[in-house]
Amino acid sequence: MTLLDEKEQVVEEAVNPRLERKARKQESWRGFFHAAPAYVYLILFFVLPLLIIFVFSFGSRSNTGKPLLENWNFDSWGRLVDPLVRTIAIRSLWMALLNTAVCLMIAYPFAYWIATRAKQRTRTLLLIAVLIPFWSNFLVRTYAWRMLLGSDGYITQLGEATGLWGRMLFTQPAVFIGLLYGYLPFMVLPLYAALERMDWGLIEAGRDLYASGSKAFRKITLPLSKPGIIAGSILVFIPSLGAYVTPDILGGAKTNLLGNLLVTQFQAARNWPFGSALSGAILIVMLVATMIYFRTGGRTI
Amino acid sequence: MKRIFALLAVMALLLAACGTDTTETTEATGGTETTEAPPEGIQAAANACEVGATDGPLNLYNWTDYIPTGPLAEEFEVDDLLAKFEEEHGEEVTLTFFNSNEAMLAQIDAGASYDVVVPSDYMVVTMRDADLLVELNRAAIPNLDANIAELFSNPGYDPGNRFSAPYQWGTTGIGYLYGSIDDTEGVSWGVLFDEEMAAPNAGFISLLDDTRETLGSALKYLGYSLNTLNKDEVDEAADLILSTNEWIAAFNSTSYWTLLSSGEVNVSQGWNGDFLGEYDRITEYDADGEVTYSGYDDFGYAIPIEGSAAWVDTMAIPTTADHPCTAQTFINFILDAENGATLTNFNYYASPNEASEEFIYEEIIEDPSIYPVPETMAILEFFLDLGDMNNYYADAFTRAKG
Structure with missing residues (x-):
């Protein structure tokens, strides 16, 4: 077969619609098989548990609290409008929003400062400093805060010496400090990534066109770092809303968040249907909130 | 096609999951009938x-x-x-x-x-x-x-x-720092549950985080049985605990004794052995084994005058x-x-x-x-199973914790 013959054959194959369709189908199947592990993973560990939660939320319980998949009812979903749930939901939402806002206010200048260091080495060192706390267990670090915020803790002593605050342990400020401390790195890192990628020449260009420093920031830096702000906010907001360990260790009465209420339902209160309805509702709220956030913030992540 | 495939797989798995659960349930509910049959499995072993x-x-x-x-x-x-x-x-x-x-x-x-x-x-x-x-x-x-x-x-x-098989038994009461409450004529549950009596220790009080115990003490304070099957009485107790949220520091069943000895709280609801063990643990000795500081000098334990719970833990x-x-x-x-x-x-x-x-x-x-004296034993009440009321207590306590 000459080279010319072969070429002709290839052309013929390419124009044959049947062969083309077959090739495309093969391509699609290959794509499916490549993604198969991901499908299996998602179905087993995401879709299925969600469906189980959903199914249980309509179930009932025996008089010892054992979840029963019979006597299907909507009672658990009805209980979501209880004043108790409302109080705790509002408290959690407020905590999560406040935490996101304060994290952003602290992390933005910090990430900006790191990203503008000239030496790569300095930047790396600073980033490592942000990550070092992760080398020790979150639980241990939260207990450390318990020491600091307790009656004899340094923070309490400082507050008493200046007369500004007393013991914060067991109160909402303690929970808030714990959350802020725990989730700040999740805000710093995406912000840094966004700012570090930025073309600083654009700022120079803006300044050349007589933009003031603050105007250049508002018109150039802020829009360009938006993906970082959105990613960071989501990474902070969602775990704050479902926080359990921090309020459990640093909080006391009147600091129960949704995470605590959920755990109680599956353990001490033994009310799986209500717990399931509650976690289903939280999930829906988070999903809707995230979607709105993405839609309004563009899809540039 | 792909979607139908995935959906079928999910449904099959879900059905399988539901299936096993329902069989378990029927086994559990029908269990009393089968005790006559020769023991199987774990019981036989x-x-x-x-x-x-x-x-x-x-x-x-x-x-x-x-x-x-x-x-x-x-x-x-x-x-x-x-x-x-x-x-x-x-x-x-x-x-x-x-x-x-x-x-x-x-x-x-x-x-x-x-x-x-x-x-x-x-x-x-x-x-x-x-x-x-x-x-x-x-x-x-x-x-x-x-x-x-x-x-x-x-x-x-x-x-x-x-x-x-009985393991240990004990009582539920109040552990406190001497001087923080008036104990001249016995201690009342009011130091936890009454706004005025609790006021001197506001923010320095802990309650147990336990459905039966916490509600039980509130019921005793209100003059009811801690095994009451009257929903109104349980509700009243739950409301009482909810109101204490204003002046208590925390609900805690796992470290309240260290909270007390470290000064995080002055008054604490808890179990006698936990308090006394802690008072002993903080007691200090010199080289000759003489006591230089005794936890018992600073802290006490009292079974409240309104009565309280006695319990048996078993294996x-x-x-x-x-x-x-x-x-x-x-x-x-x-x-x-x-x-x-x-x-x-x-x-x-x-x-x-x-x-x-x-x-x-x-x-x-x-x-x-x-080892309480007979007069104290007389005001103690043992916990009984609540039958149909278990869930009512559990939900009431969830509400009480706010």
């Missing part, structure tokens, strides 16, 4: 065990710091009972803690496998009625018949100790156990006179084990906070 026999490592599920082991045993200068068991019977022991009867029940109900659990009196009834307990083989636990005091040999929660074998012979050997080991005394010398709870009394420290036997 338990019945076949001989004294001292073991069939694998022991998986023990106990309350926090309730058995002497590790550094705590050293600190209290008593035998490490788990190490001793390993040495005597050659089986390794794994210890896991739980912090409330209900949390333990949730784990067992979900199928978690433990060989010995330590449920309180009312929980024995709940677990027995849910067919979660193995009947004890008395032949394998001779100490159960030989050593137990008469008061505990035929308890109301488990007649004849068929499913449970039982859940149906999820893997090693019933090791489990029964362990129960027999704990019911030994000297080992029973070690428990009391460590955790400062009274022992239901009559034979062990000669090995218990004299100051413990003579302490009315541990």
Whole structure:
């Protein structure tokens, strides 16, 4: 077969619609098989548990609290409008929003400062400093805060010496400090990534066109770092809303968040249907909130 | 096509999951009928065990710091009972803690496998009625018949100790820093539940995080039985606890004794042995063994004048156990006179084990906070199973915690 013959054959194959369709189908199947592990993973560990939660939320319980998949009812979903749930939901939402806002206010200048260091080495060192706390267990670090915020803790002593605050342990400020401390790195890192990628020449260009420093920031830096702000906010907001360990260790009465209420339902209160309805509702709220956030913030992540 | 495929797979898996659950449920509800049939599985295995026999490592599920082991045993200068068991019977022991009867029940109900659990009196009834307990083989636990005091040999929660062996017993009351409350004419539950009486210690009070105990004390304060089946009374107690949220620091069942001794709280609802053990732990000695500081000088324990709860914790074998012979050997080991005394010398709870009394420290036997005098015994009430009201109490307590 000459080279010319072969070429002709290839052309013929390419124009044959049947062969083309077959090739495309093969391509699609290959794509499916490549993604198969991901499908299996998602179905087993995401879709299925969600469906189980959903199914249980309509179930009932025996008089010892054992979840029963019979006597299907909507009672658990009805209980979501209880004043108790409302109080705790509002408290959690407020905590999560406040935490996101304060994290952003602290992390933005910090990430900006790191990203503008000239030496790569300095930047790396600073980033490592942000990550070092992760080398020790979150639980241990939260207990450390318990020491600091307790009656004899340094923070309490400082507050008493200046007369500004007393013991914060067991109160909402303690929970808030714990959350802020725990989730700040999740805000710093995406912000840094966004700012570090930025073309600083654009700022120079803006300044050349007589933009003031603050105007250049508002018109150039802020829009360009938006993906970082959105990613960071989501990474902070969602775990704050479902926080359990921090309020459990640093909080006391009147600091129960949704995470605590959920755990109680599956353990001490033994009310799986209500717990399931509650976690289903939280999930829906988070999903809707995230979607709105993405839609309004563009899809540039 | 792809989507239909995925959907079918999900539905098949879901059906499978539901299927197994429903069969389990029917088995559980129909359980009482089948007790006449010859025992099968775990019950048969338990019945076949001989004294001292073991069939694998022991998986023990106990309350926090309730058995002497590790550094705590050293600190209290008593035998490490788990190490001793390993040495005597050659089986390794794994210890896991739980912090409330209900949390333990949730784990067992979900199928978690433990060989010995330590449920309180009312929980024995709940677990027995849910067919979660193995009947004890008395032949394998001779100490159960030989050593137990008469008061505990035929308890109301488990007649004849068929499913449970008493472990320790104690009372619920108030641990407090001397001077923080007025205790000249006895201590009232009001120091926790009454706004005015609690005011001097506002922000420095802790309550137990326990459905039956916390509601029970509130019920006692209101003058009701802690086993009441009257929903209005339970609601009233729940509302009372909800109002205390304004002045209490925390709900805590797992470290309230250290909160008290470290000054985080002044007044605390809790169990007698936890308080007394802590007062002893903070007591300091000089080189000659003379006391230089005594925790008992600063802290006290009182059973409130309105009455309170007495409870018995027991050892039982859940149906999820893997090693019933090791489990029964362990129960027999704990019911030994000297080992029973070690428990009391460590955790400062009274022992239901009559034979062990000669090995218990004299100051413990003579302490009315541990072995109450008859007048106190008269105002104590034991917890009973609530039957249909269990869920009502649980939901009321969720509401009470706000």
